[in-house]
Amino acid sequence: MQRLVGKVALVTGSGRQGGLGAAIASRLSEEGAAVVVTDLPTGDQDIPADRVGSESELEAIAAAIRASGGRALSHPLDVREEATVIAAIDYTVKEFGGLDILINNAGIGFMMEPLVDMPIARWRTVLDVNLTGAFLCTQHASRQMIAQGRGGRIINIASVAAKSGSVHLAAYAASKHGMIGLTRSAAIELGAHQITVNAVCPNHVTTGLGAVQNNYRAAQRGQTVDEYLAEMRGRIPLGRVGLATDTAKACAFLCSEEAAYITGEAMNVSGGQEMH
Numbered sequence: 001m002q003r004l005v006g007k008v009a010l011v012t013g014s015g016r017q018g019g020l021g022a023a024i025a026s027r028l029s030e031e032g033a034a035v036v037v038t039d040l041p042t043g044d045q046d047i048p049a050d051r052v053g054s055e056s057e058l059e060a061i062a063a064a065i066r067a068s069g070g071r072a073l074s075h076p077l078d079v080r081e082e083a084t085v086i087a088a089i090d091y092t093v094k095e096f097g098g099l100d101i102l103i104n105n106a107g108i109g110f111m112m113e114p115l116v117d118m119p120i121a122r123w124r125t126v127l128d129v130n131l132t133g134a135f136l137c138t139q140h141a142s143r144q145m146i147a148q149g150r151g152g153r154i155i156n157i158a159s160v161a162a163k164s165g166s167v168h169l170a171a172y173a174a175s176k177h178g179m180i181g182l183t184r185s186a187a188i189e190l191g192a193h194q195i196t197v198n199a200v201c202p203n204h205v206t207t208g209l210g211a212v213q214n215n216y217r218a219a220q221r222g223q224t225v226d227e228y229l230a231e232m233r234g235r236i237p238l239g240r241v242g243l244a245t246d247t248a249k250a251c252a253f254l255c256s257e258e259a260a261y262i263t264g265e266a267m268n269v270s271g272g273q274e275m276h
């Protein structure tokens with residue numbers, strides 16, 4: 001399908017191999033969009049390097065899209081740093097002539113610990129990246145979209161943890177619940193500009209982030225990761241865990257003209273695991 005020809009998209013946190021962001025960027029490109037793949041610059045002090053994408057992965061993901069015939073560029077963007085948000089949007093507009101789609105995908109979910117032990121600094125880091133980062137990107141992208149006057153699409157990659165609590169992931173779940181509040185509020189304010197704002201709520205996908213959660217949960221239960229995943233599959237009506245492409249397909253739909261009248265939604269992509 002080529003539903004996004006002529007559109008320009010920026011995807012945050014899309015510079016990690018196997019991640020949802022990379023899959024979303026590829027799918028939007030397959031549908032005809034020009035894509036700017038962005039991620040945290042290498043060398044960030046707060047977040048361990050083995051938990052995030054690297055500059056070489058970032059450029060490799062953009063290069064792979066170009067190799068398959070798409071239009072893609074890479075640019076550093078730390079969603080906590082307003083200057084880098086503005087710079088990445090300016091770059092997108094300069095290189096591709098505008099911005100029609102923002103995917104707020106950047107997120108961290110590897111800091112797992114009991115609520116009673118969680119240092120305030122870790123709580124703040126998670127909220128800063130997952131929620132405040134999405135706010136900053138939404139604010140600057142929507143200013144650009146409003147100035148262009150041709151509508152737009154903003155999609156927040158939330159989680160099933162945006163709808164239910166999650167053991168030893170209090171900050172993560174709070175940030176993802178917050179993303180839904182941001183989605184609904186932004187949808188109301190931006191509707192007059194024909195900018196739709198929706199959230200997508202995936203269940204488990206075995207990405208870099210997902211693998212850390214699997215290891216932690218399996219150890220907590222005294223299981224192997226395979227045993228833990230088998231148990232998880234048993235709780236999912238469609239009988240398998242999520243794939244990055246499941247989320248990417250949902251995003252492509254929400255970015256398309258077919259979804260022009262859908263805004264303020266928090267759409268589960270969870271094989272039926274989450275139903276409200």
Ligand SMILES: NC(=O)c1ccc[n+]([C@@H]2O[C@H](COP(=O)([O-])OP(=O)(O)OC[C@H]3O[C@@H](n4cnc5c(N)ncnc54)[C@H](O)[C@@H]3O)[C@@H](O)[C@H]2O)c1
Nearest residue numbers: 013016019020052053078079106107159204205207209210
């Ligand atoms: N994997 C899952 O099971 C799952 C389920 C539901 C939702 N999600 C959400 O999907 C999104 C992508 O996660 P993923 O599973 O692909 O993990 P991932 O670790 O592969 O991707 C997260 C990306 O965010 C980037 N990032 C981290 N801090 C950043 C910052 N300050 N600025 C910019 N980028 C930053 C990382 O470098 C990485 O590329 C996240 O928001 C996550 O919460 C994941």
